Amino acid sequence: MATVTLSSVLDKQLRSLCLKDFPCGRGTWTKSIGNKHEERNWGYAEEDEGRDGTEKEEKENLKDLLTCPMSPWRHEGPWSPQVSTLRELCVGGPEGRPDDTVYTHFITLRIVDKGVSVVDEGLLRFSSLRELVLSANRISDLHSGRLPSALRVLELYSNQMSDLKGLSCHPRPGLQHLGLGANRLGSPADVQLLTGAFWPQLVSLDLSWSDFQGHRVMVEALATLPCLRTLVLQGNPLTLTPSFPGFTLDSLPRLLYLDAARVTPDDRHRFRGLANMRDMILDQAVVMVTVGKMRGVPDPLMGQCDNAPEFPVVTYSYSVGYEFLNRQPSAADVQVSVEGASVVDAAPGSAEQRPDAREPDHVISTPGNAGNPHSRSHSVVKHSTPKAVWAETMDFCHTDVHGVADLCLLKSFLLGGLSLTVEEEKVLSWPAPDPNLIPGPKPNPDKKGGKDCDENGLFLFLSQCAGPASKTGSGPKSKDKKKKESTVDMIPDAPIRRALGSVHVSLQDLTMGGHRVTVLCDLGVQQTENGARTTASREKESSKKTKDEKKKEEKKGKAGDQKSAAAPKGKGKGRKESEMDVHTEDAVSNQPEPMSVEFKVQLEKWLSASDVHQPQHNLVLTG
Structure with missing residues (x-):
């Protein structure tokens, strides 16, 4: 798969802003503002108004075209909230602002699901960047030396991060939120890099849907983060243990939120003392x-x-x-x-x-x-x-x-x-056949009813079983069957x-x-x-009806129709409705x-x- 750098994606996003086209930039559509000092700063001399015969627009009118909800030139960049303000600043200026001014204008960048696989050094041009979201990409390694020093929020959710070595080699101590959820993290080496020595000002940490499973070791590492207030561990194997979340809450007394739930005083009271029972915590x-x-x-x-x-x-x-x-x-x-x-x-x-x-x-x-x-x-x-x-x-x-x-x-x-x-x-x-009554070799119990015995022996045996029932005569059949089952040994099949x-x-x-x-x-x-x-037999019987029977039924049906026509309409209608009600009740009860x-x-x-x-x-x- 081709390598996609973050710089190439950012350059493409900047080109989509059309900073050099109408109504941004400075062109034949721009009316002179009469500020020669500003024009010299942009590197342009004053143009003669109306030299080409085109109508000039005021700067404020051009800005309205960028902000009006119905304007076709309005552009809302979901990848940064600074997009709209940057385009407004470019109105009436040169054909796009200088590069250093453009890069330093951005404070937040959200590059989501763009196939980025490499974060290169081009990101350092955004020196004012404080929030960087790179979720749902293909980043497997990120060197912290390529991150701007002013960065405070870093989101790497749902990437292909397999370790934290590159991110911790030159950590940004000012980082306050680190989102690493849905990555391939969870090794003991990763746990050792989630300590206060690397992230002294970390307030929020998202490790959801990873593979961390050492509950006690994990909590011991997180306890060294002095500013940690929000922690997300949902979806990790360690959350399946009996000790979660009680041991986590009691070991991190400064924690305010765990898995998007507020930590209440009742939670603190219920799990008080679990932090001292580390020997009882098993994975x-x-x-x-x-x-x-x-x-x-x-x-x-x-x-x-x-x-x-x-x-x-x-x-x-x-x-x-x-x-x-x-x-x-x-x-x-x-x-x-x-x-x-x-x-x-x-x-x-x-x-x-x-x-x-x-x-x-x-x-x-x-x-x-x-x-x-x-x-x-x-x-x-x-x-x-x-x-x-x-x-x-x-x-x-x-x-x-x-x-x-x-x-x-x-x-x-x-x-x-x-x-x-x-x-x-x-x-x-x-x-089971009685061996005393059956001549010849003893029956094989593995076969049904001892089928290897001869017909005379089987007849004698069955007549013996039927003997007591014939003597009683008037006894119920179910009682005789229970009596036979209790006295006769049964051989079950598979x-x-x-x-x-x-x-x-x-x-x-x-x-x-x-x-x-x-x-x-x-x-x-x-x-x-x-x-x-029973259903199958009924279907067969119904299919075997002869043509004569069907004709008879048709004749009976015609005669019935004539009688019903001669009868009063009111009675026939009431009778049909009552029959329909009965059939409906039966259908509901028999469901x-x-x-x-x-x-x-x-x-x-x-x-x-x-x-x-x-x-x-x-x-x-x-x-």
Whole structure:
């Protein structure tokens, strides 16, 4: 990609002002002002008025053309508020003011999204410059020696800065605001350069959406900035830890704003004492995932025929699964203890699985987003809740706790969100044949109902199962079935699983300062297998109607029309309206409910200094 210097962009912007064209500058359109001393200073002799026969304009009239809202010569430069005043100063002067006068006139420059990749020494010509905004460019390195000494505000948001070495080699001690958000910063070397030795008068610092993750080290460096009053850390991995923002607020007592929020006296009181608990500050995150109630799953036995065979016995169960970060091999492991929740360690740790951790269903590798400089490729594991039998409302009330040590990886995962899936498991169970009644070899339990036995043995076995039911005679069929199931051993087949629906859950709020995402996931209206079969059979039956039947229906319809025509109009109209109302009420009442799942993802946060001493909030590093 071609190199674009800041000087070339600024020269192009200056040319767009047309300082030498009408109504700026001095030309045939300018009327002599009679001030020879001023003309000598500009280097021009007095012109004879009306020598070329053209009409001259007064200086004030030319300025009006630059400021009038409806004037085509009005030019508002969004890249500097000094553009309008500079053009007014050029009216009646020479063909553009001298270069040194033009450069020293600018106090603010905003060169945004112009593809600038190099800040060259040409910027030093703007000796009066106090504010420089270079956001959304392609700057990867900036040497502080190329910045004007009068500079007070420097904004480099959303560039490609990978370190702060060049910016700190000859720092500008008078700098009061430094905006470095959305860059590739975050190394320990960068943290050591954010101290009062380099920026003694820094009042505002923006480090948002970078990769800083050492909370304790970061705060220790920022505490050396004596004038710091405004700090922006939103979007950094360190904000995902339980100690943020409490440890930051208590360690920086002079801070007035944190992440665009005013620091209140109540905040100071709640987190008082955290600055003295540095040993408790760990760069770990605790994520709690909770699955609540699920509704809207249709009864799988609805629409089943009454004369259906007793075997196989079909059972249905349901579970909710979600994807989370996979464990990565490392020397350290994170152990989290939370009452009433199972622990699933998603942080880098040993490959050994604890007894209380369930085996993941599958592992998926997710590539990083090329458009996001902070995105990283990661693999996710599918976690599932315990299975629940069908009910109109299935309350799983299940919580998994994930301890994560790689905060940058967690940030990338939260920006992408997770996938939630509802799964149905269907199991067919067959009666186990009695080896005493079946001659020949014993049946193989792996096959349905022992199909390797001969027909005579199977007949004897089934007749034995049916014996008690025939003796009771008048007993209800459901009771006989329950009695048989309790006395007869059942052999289940391999489970048949199918996904009823899937939905994507956005978790970006957790990276933007929020610590909880609660959502009611809507997975749409579901239909049972029996209902689908019934619908299909009805469609087939309706398609098989013969032409004669259709003709009969048409004749009946004509006869009905004649009768309705002979009947009084008022009665027929009222009857039709009542029938329409009944059909509307039935349609509303029979409308199926969509399947929904209550889902919550929460970051563990210390809400006060006393939360540090609670056991369920402690993180312990092991081996």
